[in-house]
Structures are given as C-alpha cells and as structure tokens.
Amino acid sequence: MKLNAPLTFGLIACILLVSAPHAEHLPLWISTVCVALLAWRAYLTWGGYPLPARWLLLSVTVACVLAIAVTFRTLFGREVGVALLILLSTLKLLELKAVRDATVLIYLSCFIIITNFFYSQSIPTAMFMLLTLLVIMATWVHMQTGTLALRPRLRIAIVLLLQAIPLSLIIFVLFPRVQGPLWGMPQDAYATSGLSDTMAPGSVSKLSLSDAVAFRVAFNDTVPLREQMYWRGPVLWDYDGMTWTRGNNATLRQPTLSDTSLPVDYTVTLEPHNKRWLFAMDMPAKISISAEMAPDFQLLSRRPVTARTRYDASSLLSYRASLEEPPQQLQRALTLPQGYNPQARRLAAEWRVQSDSPEALIRTALAYFNQQEFEYTLEPPPLGINGVDEFLFETKKGFCEHYAGSFVVLMRAAGIPARVVTGYQGGEFNELGGYFIIRQADAHAWAEVWLRERGWVRVDPTAAISPERIQNGLSSALPDNAALPFMARNPPEWLRSMRLNWDALSNQWNQWVLGYNTERQFAFLTRMGMEEITWQKMALNMLAGIALLVGVFTLVMLRRLAARRTDAVQAAWLKVCRKLEKAGLPRAPHEGPMDYAARIAAAHPDLAEDIYDIAARYASLRYGGEAEQDGLPAFKDAVRAFKL
Amino acid sequence: MAHPLHAVIAQTEQVILGKPRQIRLALTCLLARGHLLIEDLPGVGKTTLAHVLAKTLGLQFQRIQFTSDMLPADILGVSIYQRDSGEFKFHAGPIFAQMILADEVNRATPKTQSALLEAMEEQQVTSEGETRPLPTPFFVIATQNPTNQIGTFPLPESQLDRFLMRIQLGYPDAQAERGLLAGIERRDLIANLKPQMETAELMALQKQVRQVLVSPALLDYAQAILRHTRESARYVHGLSPRAGLSLLAAARAWALLDGRNAAIPEDIQAVLPGVASHRLQSVQDVHTSDGDKLARELIEAVAIP
Numbered sequence: 001m002k003l004n005a006p007l008t009f010g011l012i013a014c015i016l017l018v019s020a021p022h023a024e025h026l027p028l029w030i031s032t033v034c035v036a037l038l039a040w041r042a043y044l045t046w047g048g049y050p051l052p053a054r055w056l057l058l059s060v061t062v063a064c065v066l067a068i069a070v071t072f073r074t075l076f077g078r079e080v081g082v083a084l085l086i087l088l089s090t091l092k093l094l095e096l097k098a099v100r101d102a103t104v105l106i107y108l109s110c111f112i113i114i115t116n117f118f119y120s121q122s123i124p125t126a127m128f129m130l131l132t133l134l135v136i137m138a139t140w141v142h143m144q145t146g147t148l149a150l151r152p153r154l155r156i157a158i159v160l161l162l163q164a165i166p167l168s169l170i171i172f173v174l175f176p177r178v179q180g181p182l183w184g185m186p187q188d189a190y191a192t193s194g195l196s197d198t199m200a201p202g203s204v205s206k207l208s209l210s211d212a213v214a215f216r217v218a219f220n221d222t223v224p225l226r227e228q229m230y231w232r233g234p235v236l237w238d239y240d241g242m243t244w245t246r247g248n249n250a251t252l253r254q255p256t257l258s259d260t261s262l263p264v265d266y267t268v269t270l271e272p273h274n275k276r277w278l279f280a281m282d283m284p285a286k287i288s289i290s291a292e293m294a295p296d297f298q299l300l301s302r303r304p305v306t307a308r309t310r311y312d313a314s315s316l317l318s319y320r321a322s323l324e325e326p327p328q329q330l331q332r333a334l335t336l337p338q339g340y341n342p343q344a345r346r347l348a349a350e351w352r353v354q355s356d357s358p359e360a361l362i363r364t365a366l367a368y369f370n371q372q373e374f375e376y377t378l379e380p381p382p383l384g385i386n387g388v389d390e391f392l393f394e395t396k397k398g399f400c401e402h403y404a405g406s407f408v409v410l411m412r413a414a415g416i417p418a419r420v421v422t423g424y425q426g427g428e429f430n431e432l433g434g435y436f437i438i439r440q441a442d443a444h445a446w447a448e449v450w451l452r453e454r455g456w457v458r459v460d461p462t463a464a465i466s467p468e469r470i471q472n473g474l475s476s477a478l479p480d481n482a483a484l485p486f487m488a489r490n491p492p493e494w495l496r497s498m499r500l501n502w503d504a505l506s507n508q509w510n511q512w513v514l515g516y517n518t519e520r521q522f523a524f525l526t527r528m529g530m531e532e533i534t535w536q537k538m539a540l541n542m543l544a545g546i547a548l549l550v551g552v553f554t555l556v557m558l559r560r561l562a563a564r565r566t567d568a569v570q571a572a573w574l575k576v577c578r579k580l581e582k583a584g585l586p587r588a589p590h591e592g593p594m595d596y597a598a599r600i601a602a603a604h605p606d607l608a609e610d611i612y613d614i615a616a617r618y619a620s621l622r623y624g625g626e627a628e629q630d631g632l633p634a635f636k637d638a639v640r641a642f643k644l
Numbered sequence: 645m646a647h648p649l650h651a652v653i654a655q656t657e658q659v660i661l662g663k664p665r666q667i668r669l670a671l672t673c674l675l676a677r678g679h680l681l682i683e684d685l686p687g688v689g690k691t692t693l694a695h696v697l698a699k700t701l702g703l704q705f706q707r708i709q710f711t712s713d714m715l716p717a718d719i720l721g722v723s724i725y726q727r728d729s730g731e732f733k734f735h736a737g738p739i740f741a742q743m744i745l746a747d748e749v750n751r752a753t754p755k756t757q758s759a760l761l762e763a764m765e766e767q768q769v770t771s772e773g774e775t776r777p778l779p780t781p782f783f784v785i786a787t788q789n790p791t792n793q794i795g796t797f798p799l800p801e802s803q804l805d806r807f808l809m810r811i812q813l814g815y816p817d818a819q820a821e822r823g824l825l826a827g828i829e830r831r832d833l834i835a836n837l838k839p840q841m842e843t844a845e846l847m848a849l850q851k852q853v854r855q856v857l858v859s860p861a862l863l864d865y866a867q868a869i870l871r872h873t874r875e876s877a878r879y880v881h882g883l884s885p886r887a888g889l890s891l892l893a894a895a896r897a898w899a900l901l902d903g904r905n906a907a908i909p910e911d912i913q914a915v916l917p918g919v920a921s922h923r924l925q926s927v928q929d930v931h932t933s934d935g936d937k938l939a940r941e942l943i944e945a946v947a948i949p
Binding site: 006148149150151152588589590591592593594595619620622623624625 | 857859861862875876877904905906907908909910913943944945946947948
C-alpha cells in the first residue's frame with residue numbers, strides 16, 4: 001500500500017474532526033495555526049506539490065512549542081498536553097512520507113478522541129466521537145485495502161465498529177472501578193455555575209438567565225405542590241447595607257424540628273457546582289450521604305461537589321423549626337448596619353406601634369408589598385447606598401432578592417428576628433422520566449422569620465407581589481419581552497416535550513453510563529447473579545468474556561476462510577507456481593495457466609513440455625470438468641516430478 | 645481445431661492483413677449470437693471485414709449507409725398500397741438480410757438508431773401491427789467514426805450495451821500495409837471468395853457454443869471481475885449482469901474457436917477488452933474513453949481465484 005491523495009485527505013479529515021471540539025477551549029491562535037497547517041497540507045496534496053523541507057518543519061515545530069510554553073507558562077498539565085498533542089499531530093501530517101507515518105496518525109487520532117472526553121461527556125459529544133471514529137476506521141481500512149470505493153470501505157469500518165460493541169460492553173460493565181482520584185475526572189472537568197453564598201441585588205436575577213440544570217429530583221411517592229417546593233440552599237444572616245452573607249453561626253447545636261408531619265421522600269441528582277451545599281426541600285430531615293446540617297438547616301457536603309452526586313433525602317412539609325433558638329443567634333437575626341435606610345426603619349417602627357402581634361406585623365408588611373405598585377422584573381434600576389429605601393419608596397422594581405432582602409430588613413427593624421434563605425423554587429416535571437428538573441433559572445430567595453410559638457417560619461414576599469412566580473414559574477410572572485432563558489419561557493409544546501425527552505435521555509446517560517461507579521457496578525452485578533464480588537472476580541469474568549467473544553469471532557472467521565480455502569487441485573497447482581517463483585518466474589495473480597505455461601516455456605524451452613502438460617491437466621481439472629478421481633493423481637504425480 | 649472455422653479464419657486473413665485478433669473477435673461475436681460495433685477511422689477496413697466475413701460464411705449481405713435524414717422505414721421496410729389488388733404490400737427494408745453492415749450508425753437520428761437496435765435485440769420487425777421475423781443467423785456489424793463528431797448522434801450507453809463487443813481495427817503494421825499496397829485490389833479478392841461454410845453448419849456451431857463448459861472456478865473468476873468493477877473507485881459504474889452474461893457467452897465462443905470445449909481464464913481475458921471497453925468508464929477521465937487500457941488494467945487488478 002502506498003500513500004495517495006485520497007488517503008492523505010482522509011487523514012486530514014481525521015485530525016480535523018478529532019481536534020474540532022477542542023477549538024472551544026484552546027487559545028484561538030492554536031486553532032488558527034492548526035486550520036492553516038491543515039489547509040496547507042490539503043493544498044499540497046491537491047496540487048501534488050512536494051512536502052516542506054525538514055528545516056522548515058523543524059522550525060515551525062519549535063516555534064509552536066515555544067508559543068505554547070509562553071501561552072500556558074508551563075509545558076505540563078492537561079490543557080498544555082492537549083494543545084501540544086493537537087499541534088504536533090497536525091505537523092505530523094506535513095511529514096507524511098511512509099505508511100508508518102499514516103499508521104501513527106491513525107493511532108494519534110484515536111488518542112485525541114479520548115482527550116475530548118476530558119471536557120465534555122454529554123451524549124452529543126459521544127455521538128460525534130463515534131462518527132469521528134467511523135471516519136478514522138474508514139481511513140484505516142482505506143490504508144489497508146488500497147483502491148476500494150467509499151461505500152465498501154465504510155461497510156468494513158461499520159462492521160469493525162459493530163464487532164467492537166460487545167467487547168466494549170463487556171469491558172464497560174466488568175472493568176473493576178476503583179474509587180479515587182486515579183479514575184475520577186479532573187475537578188475542572190465540569191462547567192460550574194450556581195448559587196453562591198452571598199446575595200446582592202442582581203445575583204439571583206443573573207442566574208435566572210441560565211437554563212442549565214441545577215439538579216433533578218425524583219419523588220418516591222407523594223409529590224408535593226409546586227408552591228411547596230422550596231429547595232433550601234445557603235441561609236444568609238449578615239447584612240452590610242449592600243450584600244447578604246452567611247456569616248458565622250454562633251452555635252454548633254444541631255437544629256431541632258418538632259410537631260412534624262407530611263414527610264416527603266425523594267432522590268436528588270445534583271449537578272456539580274464546586275460548592276459544598278446540597279439542596280433539599282424545606283425542611284430537610286434525613287439525607288443518605290455523609291453531610292453536615294448547619295444550625296440553620298443548611299445541608300453541607302464534606303467536600304465541594306465536583307462530580308454529579310446522587311442522594312436520597314426526606315423532608316417534612318409541616319414543622320416547627322428551632323423553637324429553642326439560642327439568644328445569640330436571635331441577636332444575629334436582628335442586627336442591621338447602622339445609618340442605612342432610615343425611611344425603611346421609620347416605616348417598620350410605625351408598623352410595630354400599630355400591630356399587636358408579630359403575625360399582624362408580617363401581614364401588614366406583605367399587604368404593603370401587595371398593595372403598593374411593586375413590579376417584578378429581571379432588570380431593576382440600579383440602587384445607591386440606601387438601597388432598601390430607594391427600592392421600597394422610589395423605584396419599586398425588583399427581583400426576588402430585592403423583595404426578600406428588603407423584607408428581612410423591615411422585619412429586623414420592627415424587632416422580629418429574620419434571615420434570608422436562598423435556593424430554588426419549583427421545577428419542571430419531566431413526564432417521560434418521572435422527575436423534576438430544577439434549572440438555574442429557578443433560583444430564588446425568600447425570608448424566614450422567627451416567632452416564639454412557631455420557630456422559624458418561611459415568608460415569601462415575592463408571592464405577595466407575584467403569586468404566579470411561585471405557582472407557575474418565572475415565565476408567567478414576567479412580561480413577555482423580558483430577557484429570559486429559552487426554557488424558562490413557555491416554548492411551543494412540541495419543543496418543550498422534545499427538550500424534556502432529551503433531558504430524560506441525558507438523565508439515563510448520566511445515571512447509567514457516566515454514573516456507573518463502584519456502587520452501581522456492584523448493584524448491577526449482584527442483580528445479574530454474581531456473588532461475593534471482588535475486583536479479581538470481575539477482572540477474571542471480563543477476561544473470560546473477552547476470550548469467549550474473540551473465540552467466537554475467530555471461529556466465524558476461520559470457517560469463512562475454510563470455505564475459501566483452495567482445494568487439492570488448486571493446492572497442487574500453487575505448488576508448481578511456488579517452485580517456479582523460487583526460480584525467479586513468479587506467476588502474476590491475474591495470469592491464467594496457459595499464458596503462464598507459455599511464458600515459462602519461452603523462458604525455459606527445456607521445461608516447455610512439462611509445464612504445458614501440467615497446465616493442460618490443471619485447466620482440464622479446474623475448468624474442463626474433469627473428475628478429480630480421474631485426473632488428480634496423474635496431475636499430482638506430474639507436479640511432484642516437476643523439477644527445475 | 646474445428647476445421648470449417650479454420651478455413652474461415654484462413655480465408656479472411658488472406659484479405660484482411662495483420663488483424664488476426666480482430667478477425668477472431670468478430671467471429672467470436674458471430675458465434676455467440678451477439679452484434680459487433682467497430683469504432684475506428686474511415687478506411688481501415690471496417691467494410692471490407694464485414695464483406696469478407698459475409699462472403700466466407702455464405703451469408704446474405706446488406707450494407708446500410710446511415711445518414712441524418714434516414715427514417716426507420718428506410719431500414720425496416722414499408723407497406724405500399726397496390727392499386728391493382730387494392731391491398732397494402734410490405735416491401736422489406738435492407739434489414740432483412742443475414743449480415744448487416746450498418747455503416748456510421750452515429751450519423752442517423754436516435755429514432756432511426758433505435759429502430760435498428762430494437763430489430764437487433766428482438767430479431768424481428770414489427771410494422772403496421774404485423775410482426776415479421778428476421779432471417780437467421782442475424783448478425784449486425786455497426787461502425788462508428790470516433791472523430792469528427794459534429795452533427796452526429798453517438799450511441800448512448802444504454803444502446804452501446806446491446807452490442808456484445810466493441811473493437812477497434814487500427815492501422816495495419818508496416819508489413820501488413822506493404823502486403824496491402826503491393827497486393828491485388830481487395831474488391832477483386834472479395835469477388836472471388838468462396839463460401840467456406842454452410843449456413844446450417846454455422847448455426848450448429850452457434851448451438852455448440854452454448855455447450856462449452858464453464859466451471860464453477862471460472863464463474864468465480866467472472867464474478868470477481870464483475871465485483872471488482874463495482875467496488876473499485878476507478879469506474880463510474882460497475883459492469884451489469886448483462887455484461888457478465890455477455891462476457892461468458894463471448895468466452896465460450898472464443899474457447900470453441902480455439903478448439904476447446906471448456907472455457908479457461910485466458911478466454912475471459914481475451915474477450916474482456918471487447919466486451920467491457922464500451923461498458924466501462926474511468927472516473928478520472930470521462931471524456932477520453934480508452935476502453936482497452938481500462939480493460940487491461942481490470943485484468944491485471946483481479947487475481948484468478
């Protein structure tokens with residue numbers, strides 16, 4: 001097999017396809033250089049021009065490596081490794097001289113495929129890589145078989161890939177998974193966005209612009225109402241006039257729940273967000289993974305959530321929370337920065353005088369939000385130093401963080417302990433998968449006030465202004481022209497169901513392909529009937545499975561070969577041909593027996609009689625319909641007797 | 645060697661000098677009951693070859709010179725009203741002969757061409773609702789001038805497929821040309837030719853061709869060739885099953901001509917250029933169709949199984 005233009009174009013396509021997804025995160029200059037080099041190579045092939053000189057290639061290579069070192073300030077690490085791999089593979093194309101180089105490029109392409117999974121493990125990525133693999137295989141088949149047309153070439157490649165499927169399935173299911181950093185994906189493998197533990201005007205509304213999935217929830221039996229689905233995240237206590245922060249809890253005591261009822265059990269699959277908090281519905285009571293419960297009912301994982309995490313949790317919809325809150329904590333819940341927002345303080349003081357109980361005061365406050373001309377909007381005007389005053393009395397336009405924040409300020413000014421809770425509210429039900437999708441756009445902030453008889457009670461001022469937000473979701477609460485993420489709007493029904501089906505599929509993919517860890521592997525193998533699972537046992541089973549499959553493939557192939565194997569007549573004839581080949585007169589594959597005999601006779605007149613005899617006998621047996629039992633012995637004798 | 649055929653070949657070679665292969669291919673075509681297309685320049689002996697073959701085999705001969713104003717009726721014949729009897733009487737056209745030389749078929753309009761080709765295919769002529777069989781044996785040698793294509797209608801691929809073979813005569817070599825130039829006028833030679841074979845004998849040979857053995861091993865080879873033309877990226881289209889049948893028929897006839905009653909790979913290779921050259925087109929240069937070169941490449945690309 002020799003290198004030709006179509007093969008070179010195939011290799012260019014391979015490198016282009018495997019490198020293309022990397023363009024997203026590599027520096028622009030690398031992508032540009034790669035495309036330029038590929039275009040150059042394609043131009044050389046197309047015009048049949050010679051390859052660049054060695055010194056030129058060498059200097060380009062050195063320049064590229066130097067540029068990478070300068071760009072990344074190191075020559076080690078994943079990002080740099082990928083950049084080097086892609087650039088050098090592209091350069092390798094420019095010194096494509098022998099079949100060996102082409103083979104190396106095929107293997108390199110396969111290796112670069114793997115690097116793509118460092119950055120994305122989604123279904124589209126996997127599909128694209130499968131397609132890429134098909135192109136690589138087709139190019140490889142082209143290299144092996146020469147002038148085969150595209151369609152039979154693709155057919156062979158597809159058959160090869162299909163044969164690989166059972167093998168890879170066995171390896172996928174049985175390869176012993178080891179928990180630990182060696183097998184895990186790098187921590188920055190996931191894009192991260194999500195709630196932070198501070199809240200300033202704009203921080204939640206900014207999140208509302210993303211329709212990325214925050215987590216998915218499947219309820220075990222009872223599904224609560226949408227307006228009960230408050231997914232609790234960071235609880236914010238401290239306020240500096242502008243920003244709400246978590247601060248330090250003044251107690252280490254576990255929070256208590258009493259008079260509980262209406263339990264709900266569910267499973268959460270949390271997307272990685274690089275923070276420690278876990279989300280659970282108000283109020284969380286139990287969680288299946290190791291996590292700590294802060295005194296304000298916030299669930300915190302031991303480590304930042306850098307991989308997709310699955311946990312079971314149960315919550316209680318009716319409760320009295322922390323009736324015995326320590327006084328230091330209550331004091332924190334009353335603290336306001338000095339000198340800010342005088343108007344709000346004055347209003348709160350008036351309410352305090354007018355109301356005979358805290359409940360009445362809260363009702364007054366909610367009525368105030370409900371009756372004044374407040375507007376629920378994603379694009380509130382910017383606020384100055386006395387933000388709460390400006391918001392309450394002038395602009396009156398805000399998003400949930402404005403309402404929750406100013407409500408808590410009002411409560412504290414009126415002497416009621418209050419805090420801000422951030423998290424998510426609601427969710428979209430996926431009927432196909434039977435679970436709720438909670439997106440970043442569902443991010444929400446609300447308030448909790450502490451009442452002597454009832455403990456911490458949730459109050460959502462947003463519900464007072466815009467009840468639709470809580471009952472139907474964000475899109476119904478905003479005007480049509482608001483800049484919302486696509487999925488938070490109400491898209492056409494078919495599109496919505498398509499998206500939901502796709503999400504259900506992704507969820508299965510996440511759970512069973514990407515999330516197939518030690519635990520799942522054990523569970524699955526136990527269900528398959530394997531007992532006392534050890535990694536040795538898995539490895540042995542895997543090897544046995546592979547051996548079995550390879551054995552089956554080999555048997556099928558041998559049978560096919562046997563069917564094609566030459567019969568006795570042909571074997572004897574080939575023996576003559578081999579004898580003559582040793583004498584320097586090989587038979588061309590397309591040369592018929594009589595033509596060959598004539599050529600031999602011309603070269604060796606002394607052999608003429610013998611070879612004509614043998615060729616005639618062969619032709620008679622193979623093409624003349626002579627029965628083997630009649631002609632074969634004499635033919636074999638003649639072959640045996642034939643000497644040079 | 646079958647003797648009457650030996651005599652036929654010997655006599656033809658006396659007139660057509662230096663073209664033994666083409667003569668054999670033409671005879672092969674006749675024996676395999678196919679039709680022959682000769683594509684070459686004027687004056688290389690196309691007409692003479694047809695004439696000599698007709699004379700030597702003792703067949704009725706008709707030459708039809710195709711022109712652009714020719715109508716199908718000019719070939720097939722026409723019914724003319726007889727005043728005396730008050731009936732239509734069919735006047736057979738020139739196609740009612742055993743050997744037809746269709747000279748320069750590409751000069752005629754497609755309509756006329758297809759009238760000829762249909763008659764070739766069906767071995768009968770249907771005119772005014774009446775079907776009249778053509779004489780047997782029926783053999784058409786059509787000629788086409790490859791250059792000077794202005795105002796012509798080259799046969800499309802589908803029509804080309806109706807010819808069992810397409811061959812080229814080419815210029816004679818120096819020795820043959822010398823003989824030609826120094827020798828007696830060809831016309832006189834032809835006038836003096838004696839038939840070397842009875843028509844019945846020829847038809848018996850045609851029947852015998854069908855008895856020539858084609859072994860499974862040879863079928864493997866033929867199929868390997870067909871498969872290669874279909875899978876290779878070299879050709880626009882692969883060879884059709886009809887081309888495969890033609891290939892085997894021609895190989896059988898060639899074997900018989902060679903005095904054998906079984907076909908061998910060499911027979912296939914001998915007739916392949918004639919059978920395949922007008923049915924294959926190279927992907928690389930669609931316009932210059934050097935069919936012989938393609939066929940030679942094809943032979944070399946396929947190993948004999």
